[in-house]
Amino acid sequence: MQNFSRTQIVWLKIDCPYDGSLSTLCKSFLKAIDDLLGTRYLETFGYANRVTSTMMLHMTPLASIYGIGVLVIDEIYHLLNSKNDMEEMLNFFVTLSNTVGIPTVLIGTSKAQKIFKGNFRQARRAASEGSIIWDRMDKESDEWSFFLEILWDFQCLKENTILTDKIRDAFYDECQGITAVAANLFILAQERALSEEEEKITIEILRATAKEDLHMIQPMIKALRNNNMKEVIKYEYISISLEDISVNYKRDIELIGKFSIKKM
Template sequence: MMKYRTEHTNTVSAEYGKEQGNPFLEALPELLGKAEFVERMKSEIHFPYDLPERSPQERRNYLTELTTWFQPMDYMYNLYDMLYRAMSATYQTKTVVESVRQLNEIYMDFRTGRERTLNYSTQAYSGAVLGVPGIGKTSTIQRCLSTMPQVIIHTKYQDKQFYTKQINYLVVECPSDCSVKTLAFNILSAIDRAIGSEYFTQAGSLKSISSSALTTRLKIICMNHHIGLIVIDEIQNAIQTAARNKQTRPLIKFLVELTNETSTGICFCGTLEAEELFMKQEHLKRRTRGLRLLPMKFDMTYRKFISSLWEYQATLQKAELTEKLMKQIYDLSAGIPAYIVKIVQEAQAQAILSGREKITYESIKQAVSYLGIEVPKVYSRGGTSISDFTVQEIEFETIGVDDMDGSEIEIECSVVEESKVITLPVVLEAKQTEETVIQPQEESETLTESTTEPVKRFYASKRGRKHRERDKADLVSIWKQNESAEYLIQTLGTYQMIERRCY
């Protein structure tokens, strides 16, 4: 049974599995499987059954619910797995003793100014998730993190009093004029919202506080509450402001020190504009590796997305989603999910307003014009399309097959999600008589069917030459008519395609 199943708030009481000396790591919730992750992430909307009988004003109002519709994709589970492992890596070596020792080192440096000797913990996780605007980075990260509690309250561990508040994650957004001080204040504000403290008010009352003193105060607070991961959203704002004010070096130093000296994981989130600065600095380059997300391709992922969205029509006449219409919407949106939802929503509103009461290509073009959507035809190639992520959960089970002599042969079979068939080689160890493997007839037929079934390719490009009609004298056509050597030789002789030699 999974922990924290019955909780509906962001703050929970700690539950431990085996108490092995690391309460922060042991209190983390379990990593979800793909099926349960999809169930928690998806957000469906329900139009009323009598929607056609409602007035045009009411039906247009129901269209606003499309903004709350959310469909999980495979890349989202990859992102969830990355965020969970980032938190887990923070607590991997952070025992109570290590935390106190690390806190004392920073406190002594703050009070005396002496040089620190960093002899604790390993380096925390540091990475970045960059992508095209509208692809769903922020909403996906927020939904991924919402599947686990934000704050865990510890009161007792190993029969001893142990009171502390563990903050698993924080999400901080950079304002347009972000500086080192502003970013530090935003992190303090996020901590206050999570646990109800007043760190922001206390720091703000010190009008003459320097950036270095504020940074040190923030490091101590991060370690006091054992923050596992800080997600810094819209990081391109901080980078652009720092470059404009020629403060790039202090910003980079602040981010690097926050990661190294607190062992708190950092995940940067933003557009691909931030990649330029990340690539210029070598020590920042290795700390910002991660996902680079590009729009959907015109493949099965896009078809599933648009088909699911197409079911929510508030017009009186239901339009059919044809292949041509799918291609037109893709060309106008470039495969960006946010644009696709906006286009379908506004196209229905325009159809209702005009009285046509049906989605057409004209209403879609009009919606794109009103929304001012202009997308480039080609995006940066230094990334991965969200269509290229594939997550498959494979469960292995052992099946016993009785041999003729009564011995049992073990065969490993796999069950794959989403009806994606993967053919695995089956190896049978049995006694051979006259170079023939003896098998029961029913089992042999079953194994033959499972191993000869072709692999389904949903989104891969079909390779090879195009199929064409073959001539009746073609060797492949002759062989397919009757797969026997005698018939092949006889037919080749009929067409005078065989040469006989006498020796």
């Protein structure tokens, strides 16, 4: 017997460039491999060949050599900003799937659906392996109950807050079952409790955190709370800068600590 050594990339994720450039998308593929393996494919195939079709031909053997299991392309709604014709972009994904020869998963917000509307051929191909619309979790679902109970185990305050029905109702009311908002609300509520020397999660702290720290997404949360889909569409994508908010809390906590030291 002889040992067989081979490097395999089980999955590869790249982000669609903000300007929707198909050439840059191909370069992102090459760079992602370079970042993982320390190779120089971007320098070899990316900068020398600016033609998208040529770079796509180089992507094919690389996908085979490293046995890439699936290619994930995130933020595909950026393609709407592309200077290319919409039909050209749709053809690109068909060709990419045929040429590279690996499963391709496209991820984006609801805005990305505009890319496929009006083109039966691409819509059929996009949904050939199934399509999933990831909606918010329902308040009464087992999924939400399981998620919240697991999340609640990560409390890091001195006093452990029991997950009562009132806490559950208030928490869902402020995040509306959106995973990212729920996680951020949970983290920020604890940081607020620390800064206010509460050391426990209360309904009042949850409400104050949502109102003040997550004020940018309140219009969207309100629209979801009222089940007003016309308003929800207006807020297609809102990001939360958790790091910026956390820095403010850390500064407050540091100042409180310094004051305490001086008093002793």
